[in-house]
Amino acid sequence: MTEEYDYDLVVVGGGPAGSSAAFTAAKNGIKVALIEKENSIAETVRTSGVTWIKSIKEFNIPENCYHPIKNFSFASPNNEVTISDSIPTAAVLDVRKTYRWLSEEARKLGTDIFVKTNINEVIKDKEQNIIGVKGTGPEGRITFNSKVVIDATGFTSTISKTMGYVTQWERFGAGAEYEAEVENVDPDTWWLMVGQEYTPAGYAWIFPLGNNIVRIGVGVGKPESDIDPTQRLKEIIEKKLGPIKKLGKITPIEFHYGLIPNDGLSRKTVYNNLILVGDTAGQANPLVLEGIRYAIKFGRVAGEVASKAIKNKKTDENALYPYEENWRNAIESKINSAGKVQDRWIKLSDEEWDKELDIIKELKTEEFLDFIKADFGLSNMVKLAMSHPKLAVRQLFNLVKSKQ
DSSP, X not given: OEXXXXXXXXXXXXXXXXXXXXXXXXXXXXXXXXXXXXXXXXXXXXXXXXXXXXXXXXXXXXXXXXXXXXEEEEEETTEEEEEEOSSOOEEEEOHHHHHHHXXXXXXHTTOEEEOSOEEEEEEXXXXXXXXXXEEEETTEEEEEEEEEEEEOOGGGOHHHHHTTSOOOOSSEEEXXXXXXEESOOOTTEEEEEEETTTEXXXXXXXXXXXXXXXEEEEEEEXXXXXXXXXXXXXHHHHHTOGGGGGGOSEEEEEEEXXXXXXXXXXXXXXXXXXXXXXXXXXXXXXXXTBOHHHHHHHHHHHXXXXXXXXXXXXXXXXXXXXXXHHHHHHXXXXXXXXXXXXXXXXXXXXXXXXXXXXXXXXXXXXXXXXXXXXXXXXXXXXXXHHHOOOHHHXXXXXHHHTTO
C-alpha cells in the first residue's frame, strides 16, 4: 500500500527542534506534519538532558519535566571545587517527558504526528529543489509533498545528506551513560569530572534526577580520542573513581548513548524550501556539549520563518534566510569563543586540570554560569577580567575576546 499526503510544512525528526518548529508553524495556521522514525517520540534517549532554568521558564516547560540543580561540583585527579547558589539555576530534564510534552503542544495546535515512519528519499522539482520526502510507514510506502521541509533529524542529518548539501560531521562528541538508582546522592548537586583517568578529550558526569536516581556518564571527543565511552564508563564505575564512590551501591536502570556535533557552526542552514535546525545545524555549546535550549529556541524561529514564507508564497533561500540571520546573531560569536576554550581544555594534562579548577573556584556563581553556558558577551568577559586580576583568568579573557 502507498500513502500520499500534501502539507504546507513537513518536519522530519520528532526531537526538541522538530517539535518546536512544528508547534510555532501550526500556531501560525499552516498545515504541518511531524515525522518520527521510532515507535514513539523519545523512545530512545540520546542525551543527558542538562539545561538551564532560565531557558525552561522561557519555554514554559512544566515543573514535572525537570529536576533543579543549584550546586556545581568539579573533580580533577587531585582537586575538587564546588560553586553554589541559593536558588536553582540549572536543571536535568526528564528527556522523554519533556520531548513528549513538546510534541503534544504541537499536536494540540493541529500538527499531524507520524511515528514509525522512516524517511529515506527526497522529492525534487526540475530545478532540483526539495518539494517533499518519501519513506516507509507502518502501512508501507509513504509520500509527503510540501512547500518547505525542516531537517530536524539530528546528528545523522538525513535530509540534508540526501540532498547532497552536507557530509558527516568530522568532530563530534560520543556519550554513554547509565540512568541508575544509587544509595547516596546530593539531589541539589551535579558533578563534572575531568582528567585522563575519567576520559581523554571530554568529561564524565553525575547528574541527579531526584528520588536517588542519577545519570552517570562519559563523553569522549572524536577524532581526538579513540576511547570507547561505553567501556570507559564501565571502568570508572567499577573503580568508583572520585565522587562516584560517594554514591554507594549503583543499580543501573537504563543505558543511553548519543552523538552530538562539535564542528562549530560550520553549516549553511537554509536552502530553497529547506531549513536545518538543532543538531542538524550544529547548534550546540561545545563546552559541555548541550544543545536542547538551542534546539527549542531556534526550532521555534524556524517554524515562524517557514510559516511566514509559506503564507507569502515565496520559500526560496532568501525568504528563509531570516532564520539563519537570527541564530547567527544570537550565538555565533559565543559558540566560536566557547570552541576556542574547548580547544584549550582538550590539551590539558591532569596537573593542568588541577590548576584549571583553581581558576573556576575564583568565579562567582553568575560568572561561572555565563562561562559554562558559553554566554561570552564582551561586556561579561570585561567584567570577569576586571574582577579577577589573576593572570590565568586574564589569559582566558584574552582568549575569548580574540574570538568576538
